[in-house]
Amino acid sequence: MESIVFIQGKVKFSITLDPGVWIFDDRKVELETYFQAEKKAENELEEYTIAASKHWEKEIREGATMPPTLKTERKFEKQRLLEGTFVIPFKPFLDNAEPNSDASEVVVKTADTEQVFTKEDAEAFVLGFSIDGRPIKENGPMYIYFGDGSNIKQPIKDVRAFIIR
Structure with missing residues (x-):
């Protein structure tokens, strides 16, 4: 299993993602908190x-x-990091790769399949990198959750690359 994932294709910069260091990233959010905050539409x-x-x-x-x-x-904070299940938004990584203006699709390449999504749908992805305080090793290194949380029970696993077309 590779512990890194690539963003490549019709981009200005090919990017290598290493989920092992995201635990130190300030953009990380606990999985349950992320989807509860999205549904919360109060004043x-x-x-x-x-x-x-x-x-x-x-x-x-x-x-x-x-x-x-x-x-x-x-x-x-230490206890939260040791026990939490964390995700990070995909959009900042996609923005840093600077997709070409004619790019409209994102192909998620897994160990055995390829799934095609619109660029707008991919911008809403949330990447899971930690379960119960541990890096994802089985079917990892990351899981993909849709922005609306519809696949929270069955995320996309075994992610190997994002190919921008």
Whole structure:
């Protein structure tokens, strides 16, 4: 199994993706959080007002609490990284490859098949690279989830390359 994946074809720059280093990338998001945030279509101002009201009422009833210490925050972040299932959006990588203006399709080449998607559909891809805090080794190095989460139970596995046509 290769641990790197290529973006090639009708692009200005061929790109090599290494999912092993994405754990350090600030764009990573937990899988469940990503798809819940996408479905959440509430008014941000209303949500902020409700949260601020709850916080204010809590402080009135219980008194102010001090924020967690930096040591506690580091411990929580380490635990989150060791136990989380993470994804990263595909669009920034595709944008960095700079597809030609006539490119309209993205072919996802797996170990045994090729699937063709429109460029717009591919921009919505989310790439899974960690399950329960471990890099994806079986059927890896990454899984592809559609932007709407419709294939969350059956992601595209064994990804080897993205070919822009």
